Amino acid sequence: MFCTKGKKPSLRAIFVALAVVFLLTFATLLLSPSRYRLDVQGPPVHATIFDSQLYVQGPPTQRFRDNLRNDTKYITSWTSAGWTNDVITYGNLIYLALITERIPIIPKFRSNHIDPSAPPFVFGDVIDVPRLSRAIGIHLLQWHEVKDPESQVLDDLGCWSVWETLHQHKEIPEPRRSPSINLLKLDISWTRIPAWVELTSPFKQEKHASFWSLASLGFPEARSSSLELSLTNHPSPHHQVSLPPDDHLLCFDFLYYASAHRTYEWELDYSPAWRFVGQHMRWTARMERIAETYVRRAMDVPVAEPTPPYVSIHIRHGDFHEQCGGVPADQCFASLSVIARRVSEVQDELRTRKGIEATHVIVTSDESDPEWWADVRALGWTWVDYAAEQTEEIYGKWYPTFIDAIIQSNGAGFVGTRGSTMSLLASRRVQSWHDGATRLVRWGRPGADDH
Ligand SMILES: Nc1nc2c(ncn2[C@@H]2O[C@H](COP(=O)(O)OP(=O)(O)O)[C@@H](O)[C@H]2O)c(=O)[nH]1
Ligand SMILES: *[C@@H]1O[C@H](CO)[C@@H](O)[C@H](O)[C@H]1NC(C)=O
Numbered sequence: 001m002f003c004t005k006g007k008k009p010s011l012r013a014i015f016v017a018l019a020v021v022f023l024l025t026f027a028t029l030l031l032s033p034s035r036y037r038l039d040v041q042g043p044p045v046h047a048t049i050f051d052s053q054l055y056v057q058g059p060p061t062q063r064f065r066d067n068l069r070n071d072t073k074y075i076t077s078w079t080s081a082g083w084t085n086d087v088i089t090y091g092n093l094i095y096l097a098l099i100t101e102r103i104p105i106i107p108k109f110r111s112n113h114i115d116p117s118a119p120p121f122v123f124g125d126v127i128d129v130p131r132l133s134r135a136i137g138i139h140l141l142q143w144h145e146v147k148d149p150e151s152q153v154l155d156d157l158g159c160w161s162v163w164e165t166l167h168q169h170k171e172i173p174e175p176r177r178s179p180s181i182n183l184l185k186l187d188i189s190w191t192r193i194p195a196w197v198e199l200t201s202p203f204k205q206e207k208h209a210s211f212w213s214l215a216s217l218g219f220p221e222a223r224s225s226s227l228e229l230s231l232t233n234h235p236s237p238h239h240q241v242s243l244p245p246d247d248h249l250l251c252f253d254f255l256y257y258a259s260a261h262r263t264y265e266w267e268l269d270y271s272p273a274w275r276f277v278g279q280h281m282r283w284t285a286r287m288e289r290i291a292e293t294y295v296r297r298a299m300d301v302p303v304a305e306p307t308p309p310y311v312s313i314h315i316r317h318g319d320f321h322e323q324c325g326g327v328p329a330d331q332c333f334a335s336l337s338v339i340a341r342r343v344s345e346v347q348d349e350l351r352t353r354k355g356i357e358a359t360h361v362i363v364t365s366d367e368s369d370p371e372w373w374a375d376v377r378a379l380g381w382t383w384v385d386y387a388a389e390q391t392e393e394i395y396g397k398w399y400p401t402f403i404d405a406i407i408q409s410n411g412a413g414f415v416g417t418r419g420s421t422m423s424l425l426a427s428r429r430v431q432s433w434h435d436g437a438t439r440l441v442r443w444g445r446p447g448a449d450d451h
Helices: 011-031 083-100 129-136 162-166 179-183 211-216 220-228 272-276 285-298 318-324 336-354 370-378 399-409 421-434
Strands: 074-078 103-106 155-161 186-192 249-254 310-315 360-365 413-417 437-441
Touching (some): 083 103, 083 129, 083 211, 083 399, 083 421, 162 186, 162 249, 179 186, 310 336, 336 413, 336 437, 413 421, 421 437
Parallel strands (some): 074 103, 074 249, 413 437
16 A cells, blocks of 8 residues: 555545546547537636437437437427428527527428428538537437337327417418428427417517517416416327427427517518527538538639639519519519619629728529520529429429529628518628628618618
8 A cells, every 4th residue: 555644545545536526527528539529718608418319218219209318498389381481480599598508409401482392301400409509508409310100109298379379360260280290200289379479569560479489488487377377289190189288398380470579570680590599500511511502603713812802692572572562563563773782782782891992793592584694694693493404303302492592691791681581680690690791672662772
């Protein structure tokens, strides 16, 4: 034995103890290459290890419940609109996960405007999930990691219906439907959420739910007092079981219409869902590379040269003509000369504020009229011709939408269409990611964008 005089622990013992503590603390981080560590900029706020296996029991199961951990609480919701609307809805879901300290389980994309024959698209195949996790400090699960996508088991689940409560004035108020629910083989018993979740705001345009009202239902007190109310419950459509809203997996039918303070908050500078989640939803490296290839080809960039800064444009036509009232489409939508004026403003701002000459202009649009595109060409602007490129055949039907969104988001400047969420998110991304110059064009009648 070495010196064991007195009762003090030896220096050696202290060293050994410290080493053991150190190893126990850092071994998982250091030894596992598949896990993600926080970026080494300042002290990590959340010492979370982003590995899905830590948040489920194991590989995807036939019944989702068999894969939930008994020490973890979860939250989920579904979508049923255009793709950018669905991105916003998932942003809201993840924000609610943050404030309820639950693990979000995110379904695949299954959006309108995309041919329904296209298979649903995995969230993490377009959004960089590890990067999002690191930025916001929580892990994100995706449904296919929890329940086997091939499972034929119909799972019972109790969920809150927000939609039904917000639309009680409708003749037959009902929960919001989503094709994802059938794809996931969920048989849901809906409970009408208490009316007090509705956002009361002096600036109210359309009915929204309040984030923190929704969040409170993820905690015991509001939950139990709500369950004492006699809230309308619908038995599940297949098994006809009536279930209270689940607490292990908190679920809401539709979270697009959710806000903290004002309706349509993603348009506003302080939007918590944008600031704490949305702006951290960056594209996967693979998607960035694919979009970059198309951008360079559209602008004819020689192989050895870097991609020059460009102004991206999003001109939303398509079903937006339904918002024109009696005004004929050619007078309702902003003309190309109106858009060109905004492009000049953006170029001027980039020149004076940042010393950037963004002479290249790339147009994205859902317009299909070849004459309109010929006028775009006459302005010296370019675009990606997905039909000629056979993009859908090569990659799938989702890709023109994704690539256009990425092209929009990577402009040094951006000009978009007011009222389009695709334009809204593009302008927010260009501001947040590139400190870019952005404008949203007004439309609806001739002269609408005069200023
Ligand atoms: N490829 C491509 N698709 C578009 C464009 N504009 C609209 N779309 C399609 O139409 C959908 C519009 O729905 P959404 O993204 O929710 O945006 P919003 O309707 O403009 O608010 C997009 O997701 C695309 O699928 C465009 O410029 N390029
Ligand atoms: C939670 O799950 C663990 C492992 O699956 C199990 O050992 C434990 O008994 C469970 N605890 C409760 C309270 O059910």
